[in-house]
Amino acid sequence: MDTRYTYIAHRRVRGAVRPVAIAIVAIIAALAAAAWLLIIRPYQQQMRLDSGGVPAVSAAAKSQAEAAPANVQAMDVNQLLAEASKALKDQRLLAPAGNNAFEFYLRVLAKQPDNPVATSALRETFPYAASDAEQAVNSRDLNEAQREIDLLAKADPANYTLTILRSKLDAQRKLASQQQQQAQDQQKAAQLAAQKAATEKQEAAKQAEQQQAQLAAEQAAKAKQQRLEQQQQAAAQEKAPPAPAAAVASVETTDAVQLNKIIANYPTAALRSGQSGWVVVGFTITPEGRTSDVHVVDAQPRHVFDRAATEAVSRYRFKPAMRDGTAVASTKQQKIEFSTGR
Incomplete structure (x- = not known):
């Protein structure tokens, strides 16, 4: 074969192979770009969201929100596509509403x-928009998340991602509802505690007032009793006939004589239980005719009627003992009996 024709054939083969190789390289590059946009980048963005990251947003979109164009309804297809392309450039996939x-x-x-x-x-752009919606769910902007999910559903109602997003949104709503209920319960518990404290304070003040009133009444009754006893003693002294001179001379030395009769108060507990007993009380009669050093000598039963007996003796009044015509102190014991039949 002529070598000239062989050379020409080789050049023709090489010329035919070169466009095929270029086409193969172009196809591989296109597939790689598509894989990056549709698989790798959405996966990386989803991983950042799962780890608490935030999808990238352009500086212009972060710094300011562009106002929605006026009269969108009157725009034609080309104008709408231009606005959509501008929104994509600014990464305004689902928000703000209307723009x-x-x-x-x-x-x-x-x-x-x-x-x-x-x-x-x-x-x-559906995967990126879904990431934006998920970010709204995670940030608990629940109304905005619902709007964005509804918008995604209009674009691809059968996409399984919507099921995941709705599930996450429902979980966030339940969590928000639980936290709100807990806050309400805590507020209610605090109000109840405050009301209880106020009620207890009012009750304590009321009891203190009642105790003061009772003490004042007891003091008033005691003062009234003392005045009555003094009046009775004075009346008894006025009514006593003057002793003859011979009698006076004969009674210059006498024992103390009780002037009033005091009935001891029966203890309420003993009266209710039908309990009886007695108390021997020792005391001193002063030259003024009053009792002092009142004490229990013996009692049966012990500590049941002691106080009632000593209180009664403390109110006794005497004509003091006389020694050579002079009033002197004297001691005495008296048995006071307590019986339910008295």
Whole structure:
């Protein structure tokens, strides 16, 4: 074979292989880009969300929220696609309401149901938009999360991601409801505790007032009793006839004589139980005719009627003992009996 024709054939083969290789490289690059956008990047973003991260947002979107364009209803398909592209650039996928890529693309499909640009854009950006919705759920912006999930459902109602997002939203709502109920319970418990403390304080003040009133009444009754005894003693002295001179001379030395009769108060507990007993009380009669050093000598039973007996003796009044015409102190013992039949 002529070598000239062989060389020409080789050049033709090499010329045919070069476009095929270029096409293969282009296809591989396109597949790699698609894998990055549709698989690797959504996965990485989901991993950041699961670990508490926040998806990247452009500085312009963070610094300011662009106002929604006026009269969106009157826009044509091209205008809506331009607004959607602008929203995508600013990463306004689902928010703010009325000014995001998904709403613009859905308006395009409402006008042109088969528009390939809107259909493809919604499908490709769905994972990123779902991440935005999940971020709203995790931040407990529950109303905004519900709006964004509803918007995703309009774009792809059968997507399984919606089931996950709705489940997470329901869990956050239950948690928020439980925390709100706990806060209400704690507030109610605090109110009840405050009311109880106020009631106890009022009751304590009321009891203290009653005790003071009772003490004042007892003191008033005791003072009245003393005045009555003094009046009785004075009346008895006035009514006593003057002793004859011979009698006076004969009674210059006499024992003490009791002037009043005091009945001891029967203890309430003993009276209710029908208990009887007696107390021997020793005491001193002063030259003024009063009793002092009142004490229990013996009693049966012990410590039941002691106080009642000593209180009664303390109110005794005497004509003091006389020695050579002079009043002197004297001692005496008296047995006081307590019987339910008295």
